[in-house]
Amino acid sequence: MEWQFVGGGILVLLVIFIGVGLPIPFALAAASLPFLWTIQDFSTSLISAELMLWRVWVDYILLAVPLFVFLGELVGRSRIGPRLYHMMHRGAPLTGSAAYGSVGACAGFGAICGSSMIGALTIGSVALPEMLRLGYGKRIAAGVIAAGGTLSVLIPPSLILLFYGIVTEVSIGQLFIAGVIPGLILTGFFVIVILGWRFFRPNDIPASDRGGTWLIKDTLLALAPVVVIAFVIIASIYFGIATPTEAAAVAVVVTIILAATVGKLPFRGFVDALRSTLRTMGFLGLLLSAALLMGFVLNYHRVPQQFTEAFIALELSPYLVLLMVIAFYLVVGMFLEPASMIFITLPTLFPLVSAAGYDLVWFGIIFTITMEIAVLTPPVGLNLYVLQGLAPRDNPVPITDVIIGCVPFIIALAGLIILMLAFPQLALWLPEATR
Secondary structure (H helix, E strand, C coil): CCHHHHHHHHHHHHHHHHHCCCCHHHHHHHHHHHHHCCCCCHHHHHHHHHHHHHHHHHCCHHHHHHHHHHHHHHHHHCCHHHHHHHHHHHHCCCECHHHHHHHHHHHHHHCCCCCHHHHHHHHHHHHHHHHHHHCCCHHHHHHHHHHHHHHHHCCCCCHHHHHHHHHHCCCHHHHHHHCHHHHHHHHHHHHHHHHHHHHHCHHHCCCCCECCCCCHHHHHHHHHHHHHHHHHHHHHHHCCCCCHHHHHHHHHHHHHHHHHHCCCCCHHHHHHHHHHHHHHHHHHHHHHHHHHHHHHHHHHCCHHHHHHHHHHHCCCCHHHHHHHHHHHHHHHCCCCCHHHHHHHHHHHHHHHHHHCCCCHHHHHHHHHHHHHHHCCCCCCCHHHHHHHHHCCCCCCCCHHHHHHHHHHHHHHHHHHHHHHHHCCHHHHHHHHHHC
């Protein structure tokens, strides 16, 4: 069977199944099965599907995924996240301290949590009602938190970078380290956006909201848990002491202790964190299994390899190839959430980027930034709906205000992509220095 027919057939079936509302994991499997049956009989295909499902739950590297998800849930349900926000808010000596505090808290939270949605949910549940109470405009209040949540997937640890490393077989430790400098730059860009907003729309930022000084006790209570957890994760990977999976396991144990003591996490909150992690992993486990099944079919028919060879034969410039890939992800990101995009599209497209001569660690950062934009763009921007749901019932925030509020921050993300294209060493210097 020709590779074009297999690749095109799977794509058409996938679009049809998603269009009729079939959950993405089942859509992936259903689109793959007809072409699996051309190379295996029905009973053998069942065994293949079972092996793919089993492989997900016993893969050593993939064990890091539920561990990082559980870590984020523990922090989000304890007082660690809210304390971090209040400390940042009260200590920012600028007009609009709640907005700057939200960005700072999201950046700090990003150093211990790899999920954009959990980051926006944890900080937003405290920051959004507070900002609305203080008199902030609904657009900046929602936009700064929705965009701030994206820092959790660029500043390591990051589930997006973890998934990217699994698919591309690039060192996850190198990817994590590569995200540090771009993550700090993006934090600075978001601060600049707030400064610009205050200049052009001063009525959206109350002049009365001005932070003061940090109290030593409050600062220690807020920062110490975050610094300890982040140090355990990053330092152990940076110095080669532990793999990402081992680092995640140790960090979870440390987080349980800190959440129960400093964070005052009740036992019910611990149980709720476990349940939420199981729900998340139920979806991700099926998604990964279905993606592996589709990858098996595609690789059997050499679809990614043949697609790359056909594209190279067009003799397009490397810059044009890269721009086409980025544009593709920006468009597809409007309709699919990041995890699905990674496992549906990346196995076919990353060989193309590699063949064009680009460093896959550097492209991992570019890819992650496009995923950040994806969670902020309608109609399927996860962070948009998370923020709308956090607004108080007596002061709701329309989804249009959330979307408009995110536009300046999306421009900042696009600016970061341009900066990474112009200066690749911003992402590559730190990984090269640690090799």
